[in-house]
Amino acid sequence: MKGYGKAAAAALLLAPAAGWAQPAAEVLGLSWAEIEERARGQTVNWYMWGGSDRINAYVSGYLGELARERHGIVLRRIGINDTAEAVNAVLQELEAGVAEDGSVDLIWINGENFRTLRQADAVFCGYLEQLPHNRLVDWSDEAVSYDFGTPVDGCETPWNRVQFAFAYDGARLAEPPRTMAALLEWIEANPGRFTYPAPPDFTGSVFVRHVFYHAAGGPEALLGPFRQEVYDEVAPKAWEILNRLKPSLWRQGRTYPRDGTALGQLFANQEVDFHFSYDAATFGTGVEAGTYPAGTRSYGLADGTIGNTNYLAIPANSPRKAAALVVANLALGAEAQLHKAMPDIWGASPAIDVGRLPPAQQEAFAALPRHPAVAPAAELARAALPELRAEWVVAIEAGWQEHVGKR
Amino acid sequence: MSGGGLRPGQRLWLALLLAWLLLPLLPLLVWSFAKGWHYPQLLPATWSLDAWRYVLAPESQVLQSFGSSILCSASVAVLATLAGVPAGRALGMFEFRGKRLFELLVIAPTIVPGLAVALGLHVIFIRLGLANSLPGVIIVHLIPTLPYMALVMAGVFANYDASYEEQARSLGAGTWAVWRHVVLPAVYPGIIVGALFAFIVSWSQYVMTLLIGGGKVVSVPLLLFNFASAGRNDIAGAISILYIVPGVLIILLSARHLRGVGAMRTYSNP
Amino acid sequence: MSASASPRREHPRILLLLAPALVALGLLFGGGLLLGLARSFGYMPLLGLTEPNLDAYRALFADGDFLASFALTFYIAFVSTAVSAVLAIGAALILRRSFAGKRAMLFLFQLNITIPHLVGAIGILYLFSQSGAFARLARELGMIAQPADFPALIYDPAAVGIILQYVWKEIPFIGIVVLASLQAIGEDYEAAARSLGAGRWQRFRHVLLPLMAPGVIAASVIVFAFTFGAYEIPALLGQHHPAALPVLAYRLYTDVDLAARPQAMAMAMAITLLCALLIAGYLYVARRWLRWS
Numbered sequence: 003m004k005g006y007g008k009a010a011a012a013a014l015l016l017a018p019a020a021g022w023a024q025p026a027a028e029v030l031g032l033s034w035a036e037i038e039e040r041a042r043g044q045t046v047n048w049y050m051w052g053g054s055d056r057i058n059a060y061v062s063g064y065l066g067e068l069a070r071e072r073h074g075i076v077l078r079r080i081g082i083n084d085t086a087e088a089v090n091a092v093l094q095e096l097e098a099g100v101a102e103d104g105s106v107d108l109i110w111i112n113g114e115n116f117r118t119l120r121q122a123d124a125v126f127c128g129y130l131e132q133l134p135h136n137r138l139v140d141w142s143d144e145a146v147s148y149d150f151g152t153p154v155d156g157c158e159t160p161w162n163r164v165q166f167a168f169a170y171d172g173a174r175l176a177e178p179p180r181t182m183a184a185l186l187e188w189i190e191a192n193p194g195r196f197t198y199p200a201p202p203d204f205t206g207s208v209f210v211r212h213v214f215y216h217a218a219g220g221p222e223a224l225l226g227p228f229r230q231e232v233y234d235e236v237a238p239k240a241w242e243i244l245n246r247l248k249p250s251l252w253r254q255g256r257t258y259p260r261d262g263t264a265l266g267q268l269f270a271n272q273e274v275d276f277h278f279s280y281d282a283a284t285f286g287t288g289v290e291a292g293t294y295p296a297g298t299r300s301y302g303l304a305d306g307t308i309g310n311t312n313y314l315a316i317p318a319n320s321p322r323k324a325a326a327l328v329v330a331n332l333a334l335g336a337e338a339q340l341h342k343a344m345p346d347i348w349g350a351s352p353a354i355d356v357g358r359l360p361p362a363q364q365e366a367f368a369a370l371p372r373h374p375a376v377a378p379a380a381e382l383a384r385a386a387l388p389e390l391r392a393e394w395v396v397a398i399e400a401g402w403q404e405h406v407g408k409r
Numbered sequence: 410m411s412g413g414g415l416r417p418g419q420r421l422w423l424a425l426l427l428a429w430l431l432l433p434l435l436p437l438l439v440w441s442f443a444k445g446w447h448y449p450q451l452l453p454a455t456w457s458l459d460a461w462r463y464v465l466a467p468e469s470q471v472l473q474s475f476g477s478s479i480l481c482s483a484s485v486a487v488l489a490t491l492a493g494v495p496a497g498r499a500l501g502m503f504e505f506r507g508k509r510l511f512e513l514l515v516i517a518p519t520i521v522p523g524l525a526v527a528l529g530l531h532v533i534f535i536r537l538g539l540a541n542s543l544p545g546v547i548i549v550h551l552i553p554t555l556p557y558m559a560l561v562m563a564g565v566f567a568n569y570d571a572s573y574e575e576q577a578r579s580l581g582a583g584t585w586a587v588w589r590h591v592v593l594p595a596v597y598p599g600i601i602v603g604a605l606f607a608f609i610v611s612w613s614q615y616v617m618t619l620l621i622g623g624g625k626v627v628s629v630p631l632l633l634f635n636f637a638s639a640g641r642n643d644i645a646g647a648i649s650i651l652y653i654v655p656g657v658l659i660i661l662l663s664a665r666h667l668r669g670v671g672a673m674r675t676y677s678n679p
Numbered sequence: 680m681s682a683s684a685s686p687r688r689e690h691p692r693i694l695l696l697l698a699p700a701l702v703a704l705g706l707l708f709g710g711g712l713l714l715g716l717a718r719s720f721g722y723m724p725l726l727g728l729t730e731p732n733l734d735a736y737r738a739l740f741a742d743g744d745f746l747a748s749f750a751l752t753f754y755i756a757f758v759s760t761a762v763s764a765v766l767a768i769g770a771a772l773i774l775r776r777s778f779a780g781k782r783a784m785l786f787l788f789q790l791n792i793t794i795p796h797l798v799g800a801i802g803i804l805y806l807f808s809q810s811g812a813f814a815r816l817a818r819e820l821g822m823i824a825q826p827a828d829f830p831a832l833i834y835d836p837a838a839v840g841i842i843l844q845y846v847w848k849e850i851p852f853i854g855i856v857v858l859a860s861l862q863a864i865g866e867d868y869e870a871a872a873r874s875l876g877a878g879r880w881q882r883f884r885h886v887l888l889p890l891m892a893p894g895v896i897a898a899s900v901i902v903f904a905f906t907f908g909a910y911e912i913p914a915l916l917g918q919h920h921p922a923a924l925p926v927l928a929y930r931l932y933t934d935v936d937l938a939a940r941p942q943a944m945a946m947a948m949a950i951t952l953l954c955a956l957l958i959a960g961y962l963y964v965a966r967r968w969l970r971w972s
Contacts, residue, residue: 414778415773426770433844433847435812451812492699495700503693521954524928524950525711529716529947637797
């Protein structure tokens with residue numbers, strides 16, 4: 003850290019106990035059996051969004067049990083409201099000079115948050131070759147090897163694949179609009195019945211990106227590195243569309259829901275007619291939990307919806323990297339991915355390439371039942387849109403706040 | 410007290426007021442036994458014990474965080490008592506140079522928002538390894554609780570008759586014996602009430618725990634916020650009901666001691 | 680030094696009595712404020728920042744958000760405190776009488792002093808949102824056809840939900856303080872005033888109010904300070920823009936862009952200073968009023 007020497011006296015006084023930190027290089031040099039041995043008895047602090055009881059139960063219950071029984075690892079799930087909180091915790095520790103004895107061992111992450119960690123050199127990299135289950139991942143698929151345009155580069159383990167889907171209540175709405183143009187028309191024809199969370203919330207942010215794609219006539223022009231001239235051309239059109247919608251939005255667009263779950267509450271209580279999420283599986287679990295009405299159905303747009311992959315990352319200052327690796331490998335395994343894909347557990351799409359599994363396991367995946375509220379992944383995948391690079395996402399979020407949110 | 414009984418208008422006023430004070434708890438209680446209780450249902454169409462089952466199941470970690478919250482708030486109450494009783498004695502019984510300044514130091518934390526102080530402390534707590542740990546959270550909870558304990562005890566000691574101490578001392582009792590046999594028996598109702606309410610002040614903290622605990626110290630309010638903002642109203646309802654139980658018990662327990670301590674006990678838990 | 684009470688020759692022992700609280704509050708409260716102040720000027724040797732500057736404050740005041748948020752925060756704190764104080768005085772004037780079931784009433788009245796704000800906020804949300812319990816009741820009675828017809832009381836520009844929550848929580852708090860001061864004086868003054876022919880309003884205005892005033896002022900200062908600096912209630916019930924100052928400060932502090940950190944500290948310092956100034960002003964006015972009456 004810059005100018006750190008000047009504070010040497012303070013640093014000496016305040017230096018935390020070195021603990022039993024594991025420098026990255028040391029773990030990287032070990033065989034898998036040695037890593038498992040070292041991991042035994044450690045506690046992994048896994049920071050993840052904690053608002054779904056199903057996901058919580060899957061991680062604390064199912065994965066926690068596997069980690070304990072097979073590897074003698076204690077899995078501690080730390081529920082947070084927003085992934086940025088975990089990233090922030092790591093950055094703050096590094097800023098304060100805690101380079102080896104951090105408190106975060108594993109983060110459920112993607113997109114801007116991952117990019118922030120990488121840019122700050124705050125993520126542990128280069129271990130994927132060592133993970134036995136890494137062979138199940140199809141790294142030739144750019145939707146996996148790039149996380150919002152940021153190369154994964156061996157710094158994260160894939161966990162789930164998701165694709166954006168809209169949801170409506172079949173009991174209230176016979177036939178939803180199935181293209182972005184039709185949706186925008188529907189909103190103006192039905193004032194007060196639609197809204198979206200305020201970016202930078204990630205659900206609101208991805209909705210605004212769909213409008214951006216629509217304004218740009220498709221994602222092609224926006225792919226690749228951020229280009230100011232393209233942004234300057236497309237952005238005003240997108241803001242114009244969104245500002246024109248405003249009077250037709252819930253509360254006349256004077257305020258926006260805080261996040262995707264707040265939108266879900268408005269949807270469940272018939273304040274609005276549409277919900278949407280990055281993960282269509284949440285509609286199934288939501289119906290089962292009573293969070294959404296029984297008639298909830300989800301679908302993609304004919305012009306496509308954005309899909310991406312989410313991952314597990316290990317902060318560079320985690321002192322328990324071996325155990326974090328074992329847990330990441332466990333979560334990536336076919337068994338755990340299959341359990342997670344079951345609709346009454348979570349219904350999350352696997353991040354592994356199912357085609358690489360033995361036939362029996364492939365059949366198990368193929369035979370998974372689907373909740374009626376969940377749009378079939380295969381159907382969504384027919385019109386999948388790529389995710390923009392994180393720089394674009396940041397620029398669009400800031401632009402929205404400036405030109406739409408504060409107006 | 411003036412007059413016996415209330416006029417009808419006053420009776421109505423009081424009834425409305427109490428209904429208003431209890432009303433927000435009602436939907437929480439109903440939600441904890443409901444499933445999918447959405448507009449326009451006046452009462453839930455489906456009743457369910459799912460939320461309670463989840464809350465009481467070990468993998469939800471709700472009971473675990475209940476335990477760590479109790480441990481945290483109890484420790485805070487003990488520490489606040491240890492530091493607050495002597496400070497209250499000094500404030501209530503003695504004049505000394507710099508007393509006004511000390512009073513200011515004690516009163517200021519009840520005025521200055523805790524968030525402002527906690528933000529400043531965060532970096533140093535990370536350096537000291539206190540961030541993201543229960544001890545760190547216990548220490549910051551002293552900021553809102555200790556002043557309150559000191560002020561309560563200042564009130565108690567101001568009305569305390571010191572002549573017994575003189576007598577005990579003249580009979581040859583040492584400092585410890587005086588505290589043990591004279592001071593503490595005289596002021597212990599104040600200590601009990603003060604400590605119970607220090608417990609409640611700590612029990613209610615949200616943002617300091619979030620910031621200094623870094624999500625790792627999972628107190629009940631953190632879980633509650635998590636589920637409330639995630640739309641799991643049934644689970645939020647069940648956690649809310651559990652969450653208010655200690656406070657209700659404390660009001661019941663401290664009812665006996667109320668008279669001697671007066672209104673000071675509610676200070677700093679607005 | 681005053682010669683009252685017991686001017687004992689035990690200075691070292693008084694220091695001993697003060698030491699634990701002095702160390703704890705001095706380090707935690709004083710230290711926290713000083714560190715925050717230093718950081719708001721971009722000065723933190725521990726992090727290698729050794730050149731103080733005013734950048735954070737400049738950025739803060741250049742941004743229109745700060746003023747909008749300050750106005751909102753002040754409005755919320757002021758209205759919540761005033762409404763709570765008036766209703767609490769009314770409640771205390773009734774509760775000081777003796778009537779059947781008084782003990783139970785007092786228990787219920789004090790109950791929510793122990794209930795955390797967060798719980799009240801969630802309850803208010805379920806009651807007053809446009810699809811909440813009252814909206815459903817209104818629909819049942821045929822007063823509204825759909826949620827949007829119900830007035831917006833949550834996430835609304837007038838912050839009604841936030842104020843309702845504070846009023847809910849603070850009536851008993853101020854009420855108990857007032858009740859204690861009324862009980863302490865007994866009814867001699869009032870009886871004397873009555874025997875002198877004072878009417879009910881005159882008794883209230885010239886006897887009860889001056890006696891209650893110190894308690895009301897002290898309690899309302901605490902309530903104002905709390906509502907000015909609280910985070911979780913506006914975070915849960917507030918509209919997304921403009922946000923209350925503490926919400927804004929927390930958002931800046933947890934921004935993944937570390938450069939926003941000094942701005943968060945500057946905002947925390949501004950909250951502290953504004954809160955202290957407003958309270959000082961209020962106390963000044965209140966004292967003059969007390970002297971005048």
